[in-house]
Amino acid sequence: MLLPVQVHSDEILSHILSHDTTILIGETGSGKSTQIPQLLLKYGKIAITQPRRVAAINLATRVAQETNSRVGDTIGYSVRFDHRTSSKTRCKYVTDGMLLREMINDKELKNYDTVIIDEAHERTVLTDLIIGFLKELQGRRKLRIVIMSATLNAESFSRFFHNAPILHVRGRRFPVQQLYLREPCDDLVEIAIRCVVQINAGEPLGDVLCFLPGQEEIDRAVTFLERIGPEIRSRGFPVMVGMPLYASLPPSEQLKVFQRIKGKQQSRKIIFCTNVAETSITVPGVKYVVDSGLRRVKVWRHALNLSTLLTVPVSRASAQQRSGRAGRECAGKCYRLFQESDFEKMPAVTEPEIARCDVTEPLLLLKRHGVDDVLNWSWFEHPGKESILQALGELLLLGALDAKGSLTPLGYRMSSLPLPPQLGVVLIAAEDKQKHCLDTCIDIVACLSVENVLLSPPWEQRDIVNERRTAICHRASRWGDLVLYKELWDHYFRTSLTGDEKKTFCQELYVNQRAMRQVQKVRGQLRSLFRLHEDPDPTAHHALETEEIPAVITCFLSGYPKNLAILHPDRSHKIVTTGETVQPHPASTLFTQRKTDCPAILYTEYVYTSKGYARNVSRLELSWLSS
DNA sequence: GAGCACTGC
CATH class of the missing domain: 3.40.50.300 (P-loop containing nucleotide triphosphate hydrolases)
Known part of the structure; x- marks a missing residue:
C-alpha cells in the first residue's frame, strides 16, 4: 500500500520545485522522511538532517533498500564515527551536528542543491542554528530548503522564511x-x-x-x-x-x-x-x-x-x-x-531548547562562521540579550574572544574541537604542561563528554559498589571524580583484560560498557586532533601517576575558572565569584569526605535541585592557585 | 545521604 506522501507525490514535488522554501507538515506515518528525498533525487544533491544518529543510519539503510541500491552509493549517511558515502552519493542523511561541522569547512554548502531539515519541531539548538545559517545562505545563492515538521508550529517556520507556503500531508495512524x-x-x-x-x-x-x-x-x-x-x-x-x-x-x-x-x-x-x-x-x-x-x-x-x-x-x-x-x-x-x-x-x-540553555558553545560556532554581530544575527528564535552577553563574557574569560569580540587564535582552535569550549580550553592548556598531561586530560575529557559512564546501582548495592570503585581507584577518594574517571579508564583499557573480563569489570563497578566504547572513540578522535600517536603498543598506555595530578587539575581550572569554591572558616565551600555555598553531589567521591579536608574544590557543573550541588568535583590545594 | 530529562561534533 502506498504511503500518503507517495499518493500525493506529483503535487508535493511540483510544489517543492516551484518554491525556494517549503514547510511540510507530515504526520507520523506519512512517509516523509523516506519518500521526500526520493522524489527530489533527480533534482540535484540532497542533505537531510536528523536529530539523532540512529535515525540517520536507519533511514539511509531503508531508503537504499527501497531504491535497490547499497548504502553509500546513491543514498548515504554521515554521523560522527560512522559514514557511508561515495562520489556517487546524491542523497545524504546526516545528524544536524554533522551538517554544522560541514558548514565550517564549506560555508556555502556547495555540495548540496537541497537541504531538508527533518523533525524540525524538536527544535534542538543545532536545528535552530542550521535554520539561521540556511536563511542567510539563501540570501547569497540559490538553495532549495524543505523544513519538515510533525506538528503545529509550522507557522513560525513559515514566517521566518518570508511566509513560505505550508504543505500538509496526513499521516496514517489509528484513532x-x-x-x-x-x-x-x-x-x-x-x-x-x-x-x-x-x-x-x-x-x-x-x-x-x-x-x-x-x-x-x-x-x-x-x-x-x-x-x-x-x-x-x-x-x-x-x-x-x-x-x-x-x-x-x-x-x-x-x-x-x-x-x-x-x-x-x-x-x-x-x-x-x-x-x-x-x-x-x-x-x-x-x-x-x-x-x-x-x-x-x-x-x-x-x-x-x-x-x-x-x-x-x-x-x-x-x-x-x-x-x-x-x-x-x-x-x-x-x-x-x-x-x-x-x-x-x-x-x-x-x-525551544535555545531559550533555556547556555549559549556559549553556539556563540563560539557563530563566531567561527564569521558572524560579528551575534546580537542581531538571523536567529530563528533570539535567546535573549542577557543570555548572549553572559556567553560572550564567558568566551572572553576563556580567551576565545578578544576585547573587540573577535575570535582569537585560541578561540579558532577551540571551535575546531568537537567539545564544549571549556573542555577545549582544558586540552589546549594541557599541551603546554609536562609530558603525559595531555594524554591524561584527553582520557578524562573523553569520559566527561560521554553521558552516563557511571550507572547508579540500586540502593541496596550502593555501598558495596562504592567500595569496589574506590578499592581499585584508590587516589579518587582523595582527589575526586576527575581522577576517578582516569583510574577507571586505566583499568578498563589495560591490555591484560579479555573481552569477558572487561564485561565483568563493568558489571561489578556499575560502569556502562556501551558508554566506555564511546569514550574510546572520542578519545581516539581527540588524540588524532592533537596529533598524539594512537598507541601502537597498548602496553605503552600511560596510566595515571600521582605526581601529575596537580598539573591535571590545574588544566581543568583553566577551563572552569569560575567553578572554584574555597573552604571558609564556617567549614563550607563558597564559590569565589558569588560567595554562594556549594556541596559535592552525593554521587561524587568527595561527598563522603570530611568537608574540612578539601582546602578548595573545582567542579565542572553546578546544578541546583534541593540544594546547590557541584558535579565532577576535584580537590584543589590553595598553593596551586597562585601559578 | 541525593537523584539526570534528552541529544550532537
Missing part, C-alpha cells in the same frame, strides 16, 4: 481515544498505578506505556506494581510486568521492553518511561498510553551561572505525540492524568 481525570490528583505515582490497574481489569490485552517525569517516580511506580502483583493475580486478572525505561538505565535493562514476557499466563507489559519513549525509543505492542503530562527539564540560569532541574507540564504538541504512541499498530486509548481544562492551559508547543 486514539483521549480520556481525562475528572478531578485533580495529588499523588502522581499512586494515580498512575490506579489507572494501570483499571486498564488491566477492564481492557483487552495490550501493553501500557506510562509517561512519568523522571527516574524517581519511575522506580517508585515499578516497586509499587510489584507489591500489588500477588493480589492482582489472585483476583484472576492478567499478570502485569512493570518495567522502567529511561536513558541512564543499563542497556541490558532497556532491552527488556522489546522482549516477550515468558510464561503462558495472560500478561501485559507496563512500561514506565521518561521522554526517551516520546522520540528516541519506539516500543512496539503499545495499545494504551498513560500520560502524567509532566517532564523533567534542565534550565540554565545565565544570571546565576547554574542550572536547575524543573518538573514542568508538557506542551499540547508533546501530549499529542505521547498519545500517538498508542495508535501505531491498532486503535488505542490514552489516559491523561490531568483534567481536560488543564490540557487547554498547556502551551501549544514546547519551549
Whole structure:
C-alpha cells in the first residue's frame, strides 16, 4: 500500500520545485522522511538532517533498500564515527551536528542543491542554528530548503522564511481515544498505578506505556506494581510486568521492553518511561498510553551561572505525540492524568531548547562562521540579550574572544574541537604542561563528554559498589571524580583484560560498557586532533601517576575558572565569584569526605535541585592557585 | 545521604 506522501507525490514535488522554501507538515506515518528525498533525487544533491544518529543510519539503510541500491552509493549517511558515502552519493542523511561541522569547512554548502531539515519541531539548538545559517545562505545563492515538521508550529517556520507556503500531508495512524481525570490528583505515582490497574481489569490485552517525569517516580511506580502483583493475580486478572525505561538505565535493562514476557499466563507489559519513549525509543505492542503530562527539564540560569532541574507540564504538541504512541499498530486509548481544562492551559508547543540553555558553545560556532554581530544575527528564535552577553563574557574569560569580540587564535582552535569550549580550553592548556598531561586530560575529557559512564546501582548495592570503585581507584577518594574517571579508564583499557573480563569489570563497578566504547572513540578522535600517536603498543598506555595530578587539575581550572569554591572558616565551600555555598553531589567521591579536608574544590557543573550541588568535583590545594 | 530529562561534533 502506498504511503500518503507517495499518493500525493506529483503535487508535493511540483510544489517543492516551484518554491525556494517549503514547510511540510507530515504526520507520523506519512512517509516523509523516506519518500521526500526520493522524489527530489533527480533534482540535484540532497542533505537531510536528523536529530539523532540512529535515525540517520536507519533511514539511509531503508531508503537504499527501497531504491535497490547499497548504502553509500546513491543514498548515504554521515554521523560522527560512522559514514557511508561515495562520489556517487546524491542523497545524504546526516545528524544536524554533522551538517554544522560541514558548514565550517564549506560555508556555502556547495555540495548540496537541497537541504531538508527533518523533525524540525524538536527544535534542538543545532536545528535552530542550521535554520539561521540556511536563511542567510539563501540570501547569497540559490538553495532549495524543505523544513519538515510533525506538528503545529509550522507557522513560525513559515514566517521566518518570508511566509513560505505550508504543505500538509496526513499521516496514517489509528484513532486514539483521549480520556481525562475528572478531578485533580495529588499523588502522581499512586494515580498512575490506579489507572494501570483499571486498564488491566477492564481492557483487552495490550501493553501500557506510562509517561512519568523522571527516574524517581519511575522506580517508585515499578516497586509499587510489584507489591500489588500477588493480589492482582489472585483476583484472576492478567499478570502485569512493570518495567522502567529511561536513558541512564543499563542497556541490558532497556532491552527488556522489546522482549516477550515468558510464561503462558495472560500478561501485559507496563512500561514506565521518561521522554526517551516520546522520540528516541519506539516500543512496539503499545495499545494504551498513560500520560502524567509532566517532564523533567534542565534550565540554565545565565544570571546565576547554574542550572536547575524543573518538573514542568508538557506542551499540547508533546501530549499529542505521547498519545500517538498508542495508535501505531491498532486503535488505542490514552489516559491523561490531568483534567481536560488543564490540557487547554498547556502551551501549544514546547519551549525551544535555545531559550533555556547556555549559549556559549553556539556563540563560539557563530563566531567561527564569521558572524560579528551575534546580537542581531538571523536567529530563528533570539535567546535573549542577557543570555548572549553572559556567553560572550564567558568566551572572553576563556580567551576565545578578544576585547573587540573577535575570535582569537585560541578561540579558532577551540571551535575546531568537537567539545564544549571549556573542555577545549582544558586540552589546549594541557599541551603546554609536562609530558603525559595531555594524554591524561584527553582520557578524562573523553569520559566527561560521554553521558552516563557511571550507572547508579540500586540502593541496596550502593555501598558495596562504592567500595569496589574506590578499592581499585584508590587516589579518587582523595582527589575526586576527575581522577576517578582516569583510574577507571586505566583499568578498563589495560591490555591484560579479555573481552569477558572487561564485561565483568563493568558489571561489578556499575560502569556502562556501551558508554566506555564511546569514550574510546572520542578519545581516539581527540588524540588524532592533537596529533598524539594512537598507541601502537597498548602496553605503552600511560596510566595515571600521582605526581601529575596537580598539573591535571590545574588544566581543568583553566577551563572552569569560575567553578572554584574555597573552604571558609564556617567549614563550607563558597564559590569565589558569588560567595554562594556549594556541596559535592552525593554521587561524587568527595561527598563522603570530611568537608574540612578539601582546602578548595573545582567542579565542572553546578546544578541546583534541593540544594546547590557541584558535579565532577576535584580537590584543589590553595598553593596551586597562585601559578 | 541525593537523584539526570534528552541529544550532537
